[in-house]
Amino acid sequence: MYRLIGEPVEMVMTSDEIEHREARPPSRRIADDLRAAIQAGELAAGARLPSERELARQYSTARNTAREALGILQGEGLVIAQHGRGVFVRDRPPLMRLGADRYSRAARERTGVSPFRLEVMKQGRTPRAECRSITRVPPPADVAERLDVDEVSEVIRRENWYFADDEPVQVGVTYIPVSIAEGSPLATETQLGRGSIYARFEDLGHVIARIREEVSARMPTPEEARGLAIPPGVPVLEVLHTSLDTQRRPFEVTRFVLRADRNGLDYEMPIEDSGGVP
Amino acid sequence: MYRLIGEPVEMVMTSDEIEHREARPPSRRIADDLRAAIQAGELAAGARLPSERELARQYSTARNTAREALGILQGEGLVIAQHGRGVFVRDRPPLMRLGADRYSRAARERTGVSPFRLEVMKQGRTPRAECRSITRVPPPADVAERLDVDEVSEVIRRENWYFADDEPVQVGVTYIPVSIAEGSPLATETQLGRGSIYARFEDLGHVIARIREEVSARMPTPEEARGLAIPPGVPVLEVLHTSLDTQRRPFEVTRFVLRADRNGLDYEMPIEDSGGVP
DNA sequence: CAGTGGTCTAGACCACTCA
DNA sequence: GAGTGGTCTAGACCACTGT
Numbered sequence: 001m002y003r004l005i006g007e008p009v010e011m012v013m014t015s016d017e018i019e020h021r022e023a024r025p026p027s028r029r030i031a032d033d034l035r036a037a038i039q040a041g042e043l044a045a046g047a048r049l050p051s052e053r054e055l056a057r058q059y060s061t062a063r064n065t066a067r068e069a070l071g072i073l074q075g076e077g078l079v080i081a082q083h084g085r086g087v088f089v090r091d092r093p094p095l096m097r098l099g100a101d102r103y104s105r106a107a108r109e110r111t112g113v114s115p116f117r118l119e120v121m122k123q124g125r126t127p128r129a130e131c132r133s134i135t136r137v138p139p140p141a142d143v144a145e146r147l148d149v150d151e152v153s154e155v156i157r158r159e160n161w162y163f164a165d166d167e168p169v170q171v172g173v174t175y176i177p178v179s180i181a182e183g184s185p186l187a188t189e190t191q192l193g194r195g196s197i198y199a200r201f202e203d204l205g206h207v208i209a210r211i212r213e214e215v216s217a218r219m220p221t222p223e224e225a226r227g228l229a230i231p232p233g234v235p236v237l238e239v240l241h242t243s244l245d246t247q248r249r250p251f252e253v254t255r256f257v258l259r260a261d262r263n264g265l266d267y268e269m270p271i272e273d274s275g276g277v278p
Numbered sequence: 279m280y281r282l283i284g285e286p287v288e289m290v291m292t293s294d295e296i297e298h299r300e301a302r303p304p305s306r307r308i309a310d311d312l313r314a315a316i317q318a319g320e321l322a323a324g325a326r327l328p329s330e331r332e333l334a335r336q337y338s339t340a341r342n343t344a345r346e347a348l349g350i351l352q353g354e355g356l357v358i359a360q361h362g363r364g365v366f367v368r369d370r371p372p373l374m375r376l377g378a379d380r381y382s383r384a385a386r387e388r389t390g391v392s393p394f395r396l397e398v399m400k401q402g403r404t405p406r407a408e409c410r411s412i413t414r415v416p417p418p419a420d421v422a423e424r425l426d427v428d429e430v431s432e433v434i435r436r437e438n439w440y441f442a443d444d445e446p447v448q449v450g451v452t453y454i455p456v457s458i459a460e461g462s463p464l465a466t467e468t469q470l471g472r473g474s475i476y477a478r479f480e481d482l483g484h485v486i487a488r489i490r491e492e493v494s495a496r497m498p499t500p501e502e503a504r505g506l507a508i509p510p511g512v513p514v515l516e517v518l519h520t521s522l523d524t525q526r527r528p529f530e531v532t533r534f535v536l537r538a539d540r541n542g543l544d545y546e547m548p549i550e551d552s553g554g555v556p
Numbered sequence: 557c558a559g560t561g562g563t564c565t566a567g568a569c570c571a572c573t574c575a
Numbered sequence: 576g577a578g579t580g581g582t583c584t585a586g587a588c589c590a591c592t593g594t
Binding site: 329330331345348359360361362363364365 | 559560561562
């Protein structure tokens with residue numbers, strides 16, 4: 001089993017739906033047949049599907065109709081078309097699990113390596129992280145709110161790209177109030193040294209004590225699809241992360257965008273019966 | 279050639295970009311223009327786009343080409359086609375925020391209402407939850423692992439559907455070891471009474487102390503798309519939730535599937551420097 | 557009813573891959 | 576060069592929505 005999270009919810013079919021099956025347009029029929037073959041394992045991960053022309057012959061339809069069927073499967077994220085080569089069953093490599101423990105100081109000190117590198121190395125892949133830019137900008141509205149700063153004030157913006165075996169898997173844009181970052185490497189240095197960014201925050205007296213993570217999912221914008229090399233049919237996870245210090249003051253917000261077919265999130269936390277956020 | 283949107287204002291472009299632009303196939307060009315208009319607010323949420331035939335006229339292309347452009351935008355989740363009516367800019371209603379505090383006993387006792395109902399009512403919508411089936415099944419592999427039970431043993435499976443204003447927004451399938459559920463309402467009753475399911479676990483001595491949530495995102499299966507009425511271009515969030523009691527023993531696993539355009543997740547938790555999971 | 561999207565046909569040319 | 580997917584054309588009929 002190579003998926004972090006298991007099978008989709010099973011649902012029963014009503015007789016209504018079975019009848020409906022006969023009436024399905026040819027493109028759906030072809031897609032249904034191929035999907036069933038994939039799920040039955042007859043078409044294993046990595047296997048090539050019949051070509052568009054071949055499907056058209058088999059089902060006595062126009063090529064466009066066969067093509068549409070393949071488009072449906074691609075939209076579901078089941079297959080990936082490769083120009084000049086064919087259409088292939090997508091395989092689902094193990095998801096990278098991003099846990100909350102990645103912020104732990106103990107983990108940081110134990111390894112001296114960023115949590116991202118650690119996770120990628122655990123998979124036997126080669127990590128690379130790259131700070132592409134450091135700028136001063138007014139914060140986006142949602143970030144300003146979470147940083148508890150004014151929308152017209154300026155913040156430091158650090159844009160980071162993360163790779164595994166030179167495949168881009170994440171982007172993270174970090175926002176830090178100027179009042180905190182000013183004069184520190186956070187505002188100027190792309191290389192933050194041993195223990196990475198949270199060690200530098202600690203140098204400034206901001207010890208990470210709590211985090212808040214707001215998770216959503218959506219289809220990538222064309223820019224994201226290009227930048228992260230996201231194939232059709234793959235959504236992104238968007239995580240708006242806020243770091244809070246021991247006084248519960250926010251000192252950093254990062255917006256992560258992750259390929260959902262390569263990343264999962266893993267949280268374990270206590271249930272609190274008092275002192276929770278409103 | 280006509281353009282839907284006026285000629286772009288003069289701007290600096292690298293020769294690279296100019297070449298790129300010229301070389302783009304017409305369907306992409308049309309999609310780009312429409313996307314720009316949507317992002318600029320010229321086509322507001324809910325607005326109708328020009329019809330396929332109208333776009334074909336404007337761009338002097340075949341209808342199929344205009345149609346393909348609309349298909350691209352639909353795949354990005356930007357627009358939704360309605361048969362016989364037109365293609366409309368999707369609006370993004372406020373996401374429902376599912377926080378970890380929804381498991382808190384205090385919240386449970388304060389309101390006497392399930393966390394789902396509470397969240398939906400907060401939005402001025404009408405909640406409905408429905409337990410569709412209670413069965414005994416062998417657990418899926420990932421569930422067995424997290425429940426720390428054998429894959430051949432049986433577990434109670436409860437399938438719940440959640441609605442807001444009669445719109446389906448979530449499915450949750452809960453698995454409970456037979457050894458725990460047997461003889462309690464959990465194994466037989468679709469209505470679990472005041473305080474809902476976690477109150478019943480407490481009756482049995484299992485007080486929820488920690489939770490683990492594994493989050494991923496993917497495109498829905500056709501069954502999920504049908505059951506949750508998910509339009510094209512909208513992914514689902516899949517949450518594999520594990521409840522742990524005060525002895526850190528798992529007593530319940532639920533797999534939630536949520537429409538990603540209607541739901542988000544919101545976690546706040548302490549950073550622990552010891553005792554974290556490996 | 558006219559107008560919309562959904563689907564299909566039977567061609568065509570291009571760009572890409574691989575032997 | 577043969578085979579593949581990517582894109583396009585100029586039609587066609589159907590199902591659905593509104594007035």
